[in-house]
Amino acid sequence: MRRNLRYMKNSLKLLLLGSVLAFNFTTTSFAEEVELDRVAAVVNDGVVLESEIKDLIASITTQAKKNNQKLPSSRALRVQITDKLINDSIISQLGERMGMKVSDAQLDETLSNMARDNNQTLESFRKALIAEGENYEKYRENVRKELISGEVRRASLNRRIYISPQEITNLLSVMQEQTNNDVEYRLGHILIEFPSDPSQEDVNAAKARAEKVIELLNSGSDFTNIAMTSSGGGKALEGGDLGWKSINEMPTLFSKIVDGKEKGSVFGPIRTGLGFSIVKLVDIRGRQVVEIEEVKSRHILIEPSIILSEAKAEAMLQGFVEQLNAGEADFAELAKEHSDGPTAVRGGDLGWSDPGKYDPAFSKALARLDIDGIHKPFRSSFGWHIVQLTGRRTLDATNQMNSNRAHQILYNRKAGIESARWLKELRDEAYIEIIETDKK
Template sequence: MKNSFKLLTLASSLFFGAALNLQAEEVPLDRIAAVANTGVVLESEIQDLIQSIKQQAKNNNQELPSDNALRVQVMDKLINDSLILQIGERMGVQVSDAQLDETLTNMARDNGLSLEQFRENIIADGLEYEQYRESVRTELISGEVRRASVHRRVYISPQEVGNLLKMMKEQTTNEVEYQLGHILIAFPADPSQEDINAAKTRADKVIELLNNGSDFARIAIASSSDSNALEGGDLGWKTINEMPTLFSEIIDGEAKGTVLGPIRTGLGFSIVKVKDIRGKEVVEVEEVKSRHILIEPSVILSEAKAEEILQGFLDQLNAGEADFAELAKEHSDGPTSVKGGELGWADPGSYDPAFKDALARLDINEYHKPFRSSFGWHLVQLTGRRTLDATEKMNENRAYQMLYNRKFGMESARWIKETRDQAHIEVFDLEEK
C-alpha cells in the first residue's frame, strides 16, 4: 500500500504538471520492477540495496559479481521480503517505533557507539538513515514471521536427542569447528529430469571455478539460491553435530580449503567449502531463571492493547500494588500461567531471540518493559542467573538445540521455496528501449 501510494502520488504530479503545461525540471518516475502477490518491488528499492551491498563490500575489500548477477540476487531477496511481510500482515506481526528504536540502540551498543554515532556512521557510508531504519524493521518482521511459520514444522523426538547425546559422548574431547561456505544451485518447482541435469551442469561448473581459484563469496553472491547468498554463502562456525546430516557425513576430517559436492538435496545441488578449522572454543554456560506474563494478540485483542495491558501490570508491580504470580495465574496465556509464570532454570539460547535479548539486559529481580516475541507480548522478570559446568541436563539441552537449528535451517529453506512456488511473481524488464 505504501509503495502503491508513492507511485500514485508521483503519477498524479506528472499528470497535472503536463495538463497545466508547466515548464519544470523532469522528475524520473519510480518504476515497478516486480510484483509478488499483492506487493510490489520498486526499482528504487533495488538500487538502494545494491548501493548498500557495494558499500559494505568496499569496506570489507570484498569482490562482487557482475551488476546483473547482483541485481538478480537483490531482486530475489526483495521478492522474498515482500511475500514474508504480506504473511506477517495477515498474522498481525508488527514492530512499533519504540521496538525499532530499542533494536537500533542495542545494535549501536554492540558496536561501542551511541545511537547518534551509529546514525552518523550509516550516513557516512552513503546510506539514508531512514531507509536503513526501515530495512531493520523489515528484517525484524521477517525474522518473527519465519520463526513462527517454520517452528511448527520442526519436530524432534526424544530418541533423536538420545542418539545425538550418545554420539557426543563417544566423540573425543578435541572436537573441532568448521567454518563453512555454502552455494545452492536450486531446482525449479516440480523439476523435470532436464531441469535436474541442467542444475547439475551448473553445479559442476561452479566447482570447477572454485577449484581454479575463484573467490567463493563472489561466486555465492552470483550463483547461489540460498538465503545467505548476499552474505557470500557464509554458514558460520559449526561442529559436525551442528551441520545438516548430508554435510557432516562428508566434511568430517576434511582439510581447510576443501570444496565438496555437488550434494543433491530436495532443493537442488549444494556445494560446500571448508573455509577454516579451529579447536572448539570452551565457553562457560550460563543459565537464567525467569518468569513472565504472556498476552497473545488476536482478532479482538490488538497489538497495542496487549502492550497496554502489560504496561498496566508493570506499573502496578512497581507501585507494590500487585503480585506477579497472581497476575500471571489470572491473565497469562500459555502453559506457565498455572505456575505463576515461572519458567525455571534454562539456557537463554533456547528462548525466542527477542526473549533471550530481553533477559540479557536485566539485573536480578528487574522487570523488562513489555516487548514482543514471535509468541506474543511479554512482561518478564529475571529472578536468577548462574554459570554451570557441563551437566547431563545441559548436554541434553545442547543436543536438542543442535537438532533444532539443523532442522530449522532446512525447513526454513523449504518454507520460502514453497511460499514462492505458491505465489504470483512477475518480474518486469526495465531495460531502456
C-alpha cells in the same frame, strides 16, 4: 479462471506503473520528463521498486569496499538482489496476513539495543549512520521489516519442525562418543537449484551446471564471487558463508563429507531436495571454549485482541510492575490470575533455560536484568510481557551437554533446510513478474 487471474495481474501491473509515473504525463508540457521511480517487479499485490534495488546495491557495494571483497558483475548482483527483495516482499505480505506488527516502542527498543551493542547512545548511533550516507528513516523502517520477517520465519518454521525425544537422546549419545567435539569448521555453500517436481532433464541440467561450478573452483575461481553470482541459497549475498559450525551443528549431509578433510577442499555436487549443493571447507580451528548461560525466570503474558488493544495490554502490565515494585502484589499470584499461556498455572515460572531459545525480544529483556529485577512491559511475537529474572548460572558447553542444547542444535540443523524449502513453496504459490528495463 486462469485467464481472469492473468488479466487481473496485468491490470494491477499497469495500475502500479501508471501510479508511479503519473506525475511524468501531467508535466510534459512544462518540463522534461523525469522518471521518479520504476516498478522492477510485481509480487502478488505488491511491488519491488527500482529505488529499493539501487539502495541495496549501494549498501552491498559500500560493504564490499570496506572488506576489500570483489563483487560479481553488475547484472549478476542485480539478479541476486532482486531475488532477495522478492523474497522479502512475499514474507512481508505473509506477515500482514498473519497480523504480525512491530510497534514504534518495540522498534525503538531494538535500535537502542543495536546502539548499545556498538557502545553508542541511540542518538550517536543515528548520527553515525547518517555520516555513512544512510537515510535514517529508511534504515529504521528496514529494521522494522527485518524484525517482522524474523517473526514470520520463526512462527512458520516452528510449525514445520518437529524434534522427537529419541532424536535428542541419540544426539547426546553420539556426542559422548565423538572425538572431534573440539573442532569447528567454516563452510561455504553454493546451491544450484532445480524447480519443484523436476523432470529428469531439469535434474541433469542442474547437475551439469553444478559440475561446471566445481570445475571453475578447482581451476582457481573465487568461491565468494561464484556464490554471489550463481547460488540459490539463502546466504548467496554473503558469498555463501555459513559461518563456524561444529560437526553436529551442520546439516548431516555436510558433516559426513567434511570430517577429517583438509582446509580448502571442495565437495559436490551433493543432491538434496532443493538442488545440488557445492560445499567448500574454508577453514578449520580448534573449538573455542564455550560457556553458556542459563537463566531462571517467570513472566506474565498478555495477548492483545479485538477487545484488548495493544495500548491497554501494555498499560495493564505497567500497572502490575508498579504494584510489584511497591510490594503490593505477588508475581506468582498475578501470573495465575492474568497471564495467558500454559505457564500461568505455575505462576509464570519458566524454569532454567538457555535464553537463546526464547523470542529475541524476550531474551534481550532478560539480558538487561539483575537477579530479582523486573523488566518494564515489552512486546514479543506472542504478545506483551513483563519478566522477572530469578536466577542465572553458567555451564561449560564444550564439556557438558543437556537436552536443551541438543534440542537447539537439532533445531538449527533442520531449520536451514526447512527454511529454504518453506520459502521455495511460498515462491511457487506467488505471482511474480520481473519487469525488465528497456534494452538499448
